[in-house]
Amino acid sequence: MNDFTSRVADAKIPDATVRRFSLYLRYLEDFERSGINSVASGVLAERGGTTAAQVRKDLSFLGSFGKRGLGYSVRELTGVLRDVLGLDSVWRVALLGAGRIGTALFRYEPFRARGFHITTVIDNDPGKVGTRLGGVMIRGEHELECALTEDRTDLVIVAVPAPVAQALVDRVVAAGIRAVLNYAPAQLRLPDDVALRNVSMTVELESLSHALTRVRRCR
Amino acid sequence: MNDFTSRVADAKIPDATVRRFSLYLRYLEDFERSGINSVASGVLAERGGTTAAQVRKDLSFLGSFGKRGLGYSVRELTGVLRDVLGLDSVWRVALLGAGRIGTALFRYEPFRARGFHITTVIDNDPGKVGTRLGGVMIRGEHELECALTEDRTDLVIVAVPAPVAQALVDRVVAAGIRAVLNYAPAQLRLPDDVALRNVSMTVELESLSHALTRVRRCR
């Protein structure tokens, strides 16, 4: 925990705002590397494709620590955002499914850089169990509960085929996990106190193809 | 184009609704495989984690073809959704970047199943250019415009490192592409008439870690 913890207002922050925090943080880190000390809302807005008012409103959820006339301290804002996004601790992640998607996710560098360490990999293919992915031993599905406990897993990434996903996730939840990132093309049903985010490859593509279809028709 | 084209009201449909259409379609295809002929809004809602009213409101954007007392014809609704999502034509897709993410996307079966055919792959690694990914020859970055035209590309998937993304996309847009799916951790700036969807691996993870942090603090 850093110096800014105490200032962080912890009222419920809209989901859309939290997602933009991730983006702001990304830009701020760029600025920090460039040696820039302060940014105005307008600058962040331009970088992030929103408006200055939006940026200020978003940041106002965290309290008020901008300087009027000057903008925000890059260092301070970076700290606050990292704190509110929970990026100051290391999160222990279990990856379910070591197929193509799973493997690509495992190897995705930015995860580790942000403190998400994949410490557990589960797959039910007997040919894979016992082999290593990166430095991590792939364990069989039957070891799931065991592995989650032993490795003190904080959150789980689901990258298994859709038909298997729900059953597996039920076990994950029963094992006490409270956050799931789902890449399987299935709508998972979870208790309300478990945080769930779905990433669907096809939903985005289909929304694009809808947009293209509309354009086409109008001409 | 299928029988239902004429019925599709083409007023502007909210983005959130279009995204749900993708989900509904997925479930409907399940139902169709199971030999179910009609579904009520409540059933779709339960499957998709929303409410019956939401489903009905969404579908009302497409006109009204449910049967009161009965629900919707699975076959008819499937047709309408496929049509409005533009899934009745084949879309020719170019993949920029044949790294880990790019490769995983290329190999992702559901894309092809939905009519998204990756016909072009571009990478700037000289070691990769000239080799094949699946059946597709990887071409150099300098051939970009050329490739897009020759292959009659409809939409582009960006899976290159963030620093390169903007420059590449500018060229893509100049070449007349009107839809971009961006996997690079960069906020792309495009003209308004180009449809853009961002998929960010880290944004979702960070929103989860924010959720976890909140839970922790409350106890």
Added chain:
DNA sequence: TTCCACTTGTGAACGATTTCACAAGCAGGG
């Protein structure tokens, strides 16, 4: 000290999306 240019923080207006509530339509049974 005063003025000026700049920027934040925020209530209020606005717009979009979701939920509610209910009239109207359909099928099946008696």
Added chain:
DNA sequence: CCCTGCTTGTGAAATCGTTCACAAGTGGAA
């Protein structure tokens, strides 16, 4: 035919998110 149970379609209300507009704070220059 009428009644009952079920489900759609949709205005109206409620909720949620974004944009506007401006008072108030800041640093620097004169």
